[in-house]
Amino acid sequence: MNDGGIIAIFLQNLPVLVVVIPLLLSPVVAIITAPRLAWAISVAGVGGAFLAAILLQSITGSIGRVTYHLGNWEPPWGIEFVVDSATSLTLVIMTGLAFLATLYARASLMSEVKHTDLGKCYAAWLLASGGLFGLVATGDAFNLFVFLEISALSSVILISMGAGADRRALSAGFNYLIIGAVGATFYVIGVGFVYAITGTLNIADLAARIAEIGGNAALYAGFGFMIAGIMVKAAVFPVHIWLPAAYGYAPSAVSSLLAAIATKAALYVLARLLFTLFAGVPDITELAVTYVIVPLSLAGIFVGTVMAIYEKDIKLLLAHSSVAQIGYIALGFGLASSASVAASFVHIGNHALIKGGLFMAVGGFVAALGSRANLASFVGIGRRMPITATAFTVCGLSLAGLPLTAGFISKLYLVRAILAEDAYVITALVLLSSALSLIYLWKIIEVMWMQPATAKAPNLAENPAIYFPLWIVALANIWFGVDASWLVAASRASASALLGGGL
Amino acid sequence: MMMPQTALLVGILVPLVVACLTPFLANRPLWRDAAGPLGGVATFIAALHVALAVQAGETPRLFVVQIAEGLAIDFAVTPLGAIFGLVASGLWIFAGLYSVGYMRGAKEKHQTRFAAFYAVAVHAAMAIAWSGNLLVLFIFYEILTFSTYPLVTHKESQAARDAGRLYMSILVGTSIVLLLPAVIWVWMVTGNLEFSSGGILADALDPKMAPMLLALFAFGVGKAALVPIHRWLPAAMVAPTPVSALLHAVAVVKAGVFTILTVVVYVFGIDFLSASDAATWLVWLASFTILSSSFVAITKDDIKARLAYSTISQLSYIVLGAAIASNMAVQGAAIHIVMHAAGKITLFFCAGAFYVQAHLTKISELDGQGREMPWVFAAFFIGALSIIGIPPAGGSWSKFILMVGAVDSQLYFVLAVLGLSSLLNIYYLLEPLSRGFFRSKVKEVTVESHPLVVIPPVITALLSLALFFYVDLFADLASLMVAP
Helix, strand or coil: CCCCHHHHHHHHCHHHHHHHHHHHHHHHHHCCCCHHHHHHHHHHHHHHHHHHHHHHHHHHHHHCEEEEEHHHCCCCCCCEEEEEHHHHHHHHHHHHHHHHHHHHHHHHHHHHCCHHHHHHHHHHHHHHHHHHHHHHHECEHHHHHHHHHHHHHHHHHHHHHHHHCCCHHHHHHHHHHHHHHHHHHHHHHHHHHHHHHHCCCEHHHHHHHHHHHCCCHHHHHHHHHHHHHHHHHHCCCCCCCCHHHHHHHCCHHHHHHHHHHHHHHHHHHHHHHHHHHCCCCHHHHHHHHHHHHHHHHHHHHHHHHHHHHHCCEHHHHHHHHHHHHHHHHHHHHHHCCHHHHHHHHHHHHHHHHHHHHHHHHHHHHHHHHCCCCECCCCCCHHHHCHHHHHHHHHHHHHHCCCCCCHHHHHHHHHHHHHHHCCCHHHHHHHHHHHHHHHHHHHHHHHHHHHCCCCCCCCCCCCCHHHHHHHHHHHHHHHHHHHCCHHHHHHHHHHHHHHHCCCC | CCCHHHHHHHHHHHHHHHHHHHHHHCCCHHHHHHHHHHHHHHHHHHHHHHHHHHHCCCCCEEEEEEEECCEEEEEECCHHHHHHHHHHHHHHHHHHHHHHHHHHHCCCCCHHHHHHHHHHHHHHHHHHHCECEHHHHHHHHHHHHHHHHHHHCCCCCHHHHHHHHHHHHHHHHHHHHHHHHHHHHHHHHHCCCECCCCCCCCCCCCHHHHHHHHHHHHHHCHHHCCCCCCCHHHHHHHCCHHHHHHHHHHHHHHHHHHHHHHHHHHHHCHHHHHHHCCCHHHHHHHHHHHHHHHHHHHHCCEHHHHHHHHHHHHHHHHHHHHHHCCHHHHHHHHHHHHHHHHHHHHHHHHHHHHHHHHCCCEHHHHCCCCCCCHHHHHHHHHHHHHHHCCCCCCHHHHHHHHHHHHHHCCCHHHHHHHHHHHHHHHHHHHHHHHHHHHCCCCCCCCCCCCHHHHHHHHHHHHHHHHHHHCCHHHHHHHHHHHCC
């Protein structure tokens, strides 16, 4: 594979570069004690991955599919990285948001994490990012498990870093460690079953052999374990219980990173399992989506929304809302039509923008307040920190799906996809939940903007260091609400890549 | 003469520019307050150009951006849109003047914020009027709701906040749960959302589903205030009267019935609708709304509450015309948008004038006050005549055409409904006048003179009279609306 000079080699290596750039820089960062340098290297690492993902996206747009064989071992023996339209779109979304979150991280982590921990924090940050990118890029079922563990353990470290500000972060991290480990174990047990039957771990090879072998009790068991394990990671109701505390007590920059990319990667894997790996046994996958994924998604949508309505702590509120939003994405996959899967990809992108931006803004408030952000401390904050509050409001309106924001586009395509299935009850439930989501959003907007601050409220200083990433995300929420052509087209291509027989 | 496209752009942008400039003029109240009426004049001239172009058979268009396949933000003025644009911009001139007098006279706080959101609301109304497709209409419908929220809660009291919550939950709730799926449904079956004369659904929608879709629209457009989703309108009366006058008698509520009429004429198409018999139920519901809210109006002693219920009743005239879906009936409905707007804004102006000049808010307090405020009472009289539908006031035309439309469709009970409604109107709208002139005073008041709250109602009252004689432009536009 060394014909055509350095650029060709670079392009051929893109699928693995997305993953290894952050991973390899992680140990470098770990030994650096100067936080600023550690941060700069992290930015370069995640930025490099972002660049690679953009290139991959344009390549898959023209030639469809790119593969990379680790160590030049041919599949199915060696580990293969496979990037098609669906992979590259997910990677662009994840690396892009991770890049912005990394840009944002310096100012935010500085105020929320002990200075001596910052180096380690960035090392874990790069590991988590690289692990999550790997989850998406890999074409090997066992390698996927490895990335699952890399990202989970490093995420636990990141979440626990919130202990400096609130010691509940420790129990949140521990909960995630245990529940995440159960999920990963379920997944690997499932892989064991499937390997026992097929004798292969390469996903494309697995898909082909499963299609030949057909229905089989051990295969069904493997399917169940794998799907259940990934659902834990994706925080689909009712195995979402680790998520609210994890996002709620982690440092804000970490919440922003994880909310934007962590569950998205797991949701992508869920779709891969359903539509690629197990495409050969449609009887069991159809059963799973109809009787498990769709009902659980709907339940998650309502549980998350109602919990958010009653929640007073802003970060926990946003975390509960994430459970609901994950429900929308899983619902789109669950309906398994090309329109609904495309709608899910649209929402993967838009929700990453929405939640990434919201947690960034909350981080700004937390730093200024010096305490947790809740409804009481938010009174009148709009007039005291107008720039951050406006960005928060823009992303919030997008979350509620108001016209001219990215969230509205998601809603349009999701509802259209559901209506096209003649699923009127589900349509009604989704719309109802969407109206309910306005309640928790409006609750915040009302205290932010409509109520004057009490006389004894301290002066709050905005932090200009977060303006750039925050406002990029906020404006992107508007941009993708007004010009959604690229995202919609890429999502359609992703859906047809996924449903068209896969890898 | 401006190009119609330029006029279209001007008409949509001027209110937005006024809104953006207002905060910068906070320290120059004179300039800030002049911006509204001047903006109104500019917008109205633009709207007139657009309307004349439409009358001459053109369709002024403005393409803004393609959101995705089948989804675009573009403006294209239908004859019906030209009518609504004229109404919203024309009355903004007077409402702008009036609101200066009112806000200063009543010494309201936050006048800058008020003026800014007021202009945003007008901007949204103009964009709704001239929207080229259902998506644009939906977008600005929501913007209109959100921009009026700070106006409804202007007093920042607990009562205002509660009313604001009811206002938002009904209007936004219905728009998301019912109107949005209706829009998406149309998008799904037709592939685009462009308005087109004769409708776009005739070959795309199963006629059996038409009543369902129409119901989603009728109840999704909360601003049209059909029973049982009318509660937000009386609640919104907590706002300062200029808001009730322009927005809750003209821009907001007319945006609601305009949406329904647009959907009937340009999305369903009246032929498809009448052939599929999808709107029969709506004829009955609109009739029920007309009568029941009239009865409720009689029981209200608060002037603004009575006018609010009268508005609910009058809005259903327009919905009724749309539901009958005959050539004549929809024309009557379109003209009623104009006539009711001029009449009702006059009545609200008067209600505000009673409050600002003499702190009177109840009809029972008006006893014997006629000679104290003769101009205001005279304007109220003419406004009431127009609403009732008695010549020589404009309102008689629309009621007459609506009745002809009902007879065309052999819906004779509608005649009885309209007749009974007129009788009830006479009772509850002329009561304040008889009390003002034929009873002795129950309350001594000192009348402060504020010319800016008296002149606008007098002008709009004269406008109501003029509309009886000069109805040609609107009649032309209305007949173009149903021309094949």
